[in-house]
Amino acid sequence: MQALIFDLDGTLIDTVYAHVFAWQRAFTEIGLPIDGWRIHRRVGMSGGLFARLVVREIGRELSEQEAAALKKRHGELFQEFLPTRQPLPGAVELLRFLRDAGVAHGIATSGQRPDINASLAALQIPDDTIVIQRGDVARAKPEPDLFLACQARLQAPITECYVVGDAVWDILAARRAGMFSIGLLSGGYGEDELSKAGAFRIYRDTAELYRSLNELGLLS
């Protein structure tokens, strides 16, 4: 195996609970209370899919204007709730190790610049790190586009890439891309949810992944 492709939120940065709660508050403010756990299990998937699933929960379509206002309000609340971004344990050290060891790696996220800039800065990665964001591809997770774009930039064969993610959407997208995947519990999914979705291995967080790199047959 030659390369690692990382999801960002919940995998490298501890933002999941702030995202869930910001969405929940934004929905509640427009009179649409949605259960926290249903939001939790849907963050990380494409915004369009997320919106359609929300429609199913509340029983009606959101107008384009409502959807845009909701997204804007989520962004404001997220910023208010989480003024600083906290890397998950081991994330900074693991990425530094991969750079120093010359192991190919990149980040592929459903998030977008400028929203993700603070997260990338907190990870202390150089500017030339390969980062594929939502705007770089036509379709977000669970479509495979983000991971395939990252793999193309890494110039590693598809079957030589591990995807590392915390959500079933990462695991599904990885399978659809033809890649192995590694699930992390740091996004709050249960272990069996990730392994049943198809994760090859499950670790608690990037710190445990870092200690377990020798189980992955990575070449540098």
Next chain:
Amino acid sequence: MQALIFDLDGTLIDTVYAHVFAWQRAFTEIGLPIDGWRIHRRVGMSGGLFARLVVREIGRELSEQEAAALKKRHGELFQEFLPTRQPLPGAVELLRFLRDAGVAHGIATSGQRPDINASLAALQIPDDTIVIQRGDVARAKPEPDLFLACQARLQAPITECYVVGDAVWDILAARRAGMFSIGLLSGGYGEDELSKAGAFRIYRDTAELYRSLNELGLLS
């Protein structure tokens, strides 16, 4: 089976994500960032146990003063984040049905008055509903005390009581009390986490439990 004993937060009221995020912010404010998912998997357990587990995460003891300040700050943030309490789907209707059908039931929570008053009000239950709160027993979940106190008030035999909860702490405490338990996904645990802990059945939320009451062999 004769009686149902309900947990409150995450089971009847949608407060889990607000609690998790309020704890996370309170810890961050005193310079102790703790991963959201680790907090999530620990809410609902006894405050003393929670504090000791936190100590293990951060590597040092909290002073009594620090712990009290943290608890106070969590309460303030929780109130700020979640000014109104939202019942989970089906909770109000299920409780009304149980009253009307004369099925014995009560609430047993690690929460305390006056914090829980707004949640109880949102559930639209009469004042004489049996509610056992943290202050009524010596030890909180995963000790069985809360459920046993509720069962004593309900005057139903232990083996005739179902505990309904969203956290593994509910399921463990139920087993230690000698009771069957029913897990709900509305607190954000994975299905397998609850069934491996020992839940007899798993439903998505109180709405699905309400539709499935005939699977439980309840007598009224």
